[in-house]
Amino acid sequence: MGSRRHFLQAFGSAGVLAGLVGSGLLRPGQALAVDFNRAAFDARSAADALRLIGATGAETSADILLKAPEIAENGAAVPIEVISNIPGTTRLSVLVDKNPFPLALQFNFAPPAVARFQAKLKMGESSRLRIVASAGGRHYTVFREVKVTAGGCG
Secondary structure (H helix, E strand, O other), X not given: OHHHHHHHHHHHHHHHHHHHHHHOOOOOOOOOOOOOOHHHHHOOOHHHHHHHOOOOOOEEOOOEEEEOOOEEOOOOOEEEEEEEOOOOEXXXXXXXXXXXXXXXXXXXXXXXXXXEEEEEEOXXXXXXXXXXXXXXXXXXXXXXXXXXXXXXXX
């Protein structure tokens, strides 16, 4: 009896929703991410990527925590975790210096959000990971060498 009730509720809700969309009262829209700097992601060197994101003069900071393995068994999936304890961090960028396209990830954060994420990177070979945090119009960075035993980009 309970499943019949749930089915009727779902069917009725779908009918109402279809009616609103069909009448034009409810219009589906596009959900867009923040415009991104395509040129920075297309850069072929870490120096160019840093220049294009405006972080060439980033200063080293102990307030950025980068958790990454020293030796990655599989370069196709290198796990990382990044936490920025810098107040007002609005963007975190991840660069893999020796990848064909060094800028691997970039996350934007709204002011009250905690600047933290976990991800898996592709690394073609052993390389230096570079995290760049943007806060208050300034840029901060931290580095970590990761040795890759089996490449992931080729």
